[in-house]
Amino acid sequence: MAFEDLGREAAESRQRRRDRWIGVYIGVLAVILAVCAMGGGNAAKDANRKNVEATNIWGFFQAKNMRRHTLRLQVDELELQLANDASLSEPARAAIRAKIESYRELDKELTSNPKSNEGLDELFHRGKALEAERDIAASKDPYFDYGQALLQIAIVLASVAIISGGTAVLVASILVGIVGALMTLNGFTLLLSIPFIG
Numbered sequence: 001m002a003f004e005d006l007g008r009e010a011a012e013s014r015q016r017r018r019d020r021w022i023g024v025y026i027g028v029l030a031v032i033l034a035v036c037a038m039g040g041g042n043a044a045k046d047a048n049r050k051n052v053e054a055t056n057i058w059g060f061f062q063a064k065n066m067r068r069h070t071l072r073l074q075v076d077e078l079e080l081q082l083a084n085d086a087s088l089s090e091p092a093r094a095a096i097r098a099k100i101e102s103y104r105e106l107d108k109e110l111t112s113n114p115k116s117n118e119g120l121d122e123l124f125h126r127g128k129a130l131e132a133e134r135d136i137a138a139s140k141d142p143y144f145d146y147g148q149a150l151l152q153i154a155i156v157l158a159s160v161a162i163i164s165g166g167t168a169v170l171v172a173s174i175l176v177g178i179v180g181a182l183m184t185l186n187g188f189t190l191l192l193s194i195p196f197i198g
Contacts, residue, residue, distance in 0.1 A: 032184060033152065033155070040187065050133045050134035054130035068111065144187040151181070154176040161173060
């Protein structure tokens with residue numbers, strides 16, 4: 001009888017140690033899940049912020065482009081006036097030529113202005129860079145979503161393993177937890193591009 005009690009106590013002691021280690025494992029999964037949720041939230045916010053910034057840049061680009069187009073139409077009109085109106089006095093012709101020249105200078109400034117970084121060329125590159133940043137942030141988000149789901153499933157499976165004492169459920173939890181942690185890591189680094197996810 002005493003031998004059976006010792007065996008039962010030893011089994012219960014092993015079970016308690018196992019359950020404690022599973023509890024620690026669940027805690028680690030919870031920390032990774034929190035980091036994953038933070039990464040996913042930041043990726044979504046970054047994608048939205050970059051999208052708004054890119055939209056603003058493209059709006060500014062369009063306004064400047066319309067202004068440049070209007071200037072070019074005005075230059076064409078003034079050049080036609082010079083060519084077709086022989087009755088214009090020389091001072092009037094000089095004034096029109098000066099106006100054409102000032103419009104052309106403004107056209108150049110609208111096209112490229114490295115000093116202010118707000119010429120059409122610079123705005124185009126800024127808009128494309130913001131779109132690229134937006135796309136990267138948006139491509140990270142699905143990995144975090146899958147990582148969160150897998151980590152939550154791993155936590156549930158580990159909890160079931162404590163209750164049921166099943167080793168197969170614990171092994172399944174560990175496998176799912178590893179994949180969830182890898183998805184989280186990939187969300188931060190984008191080391192792998194998994195088809196149909198990112």
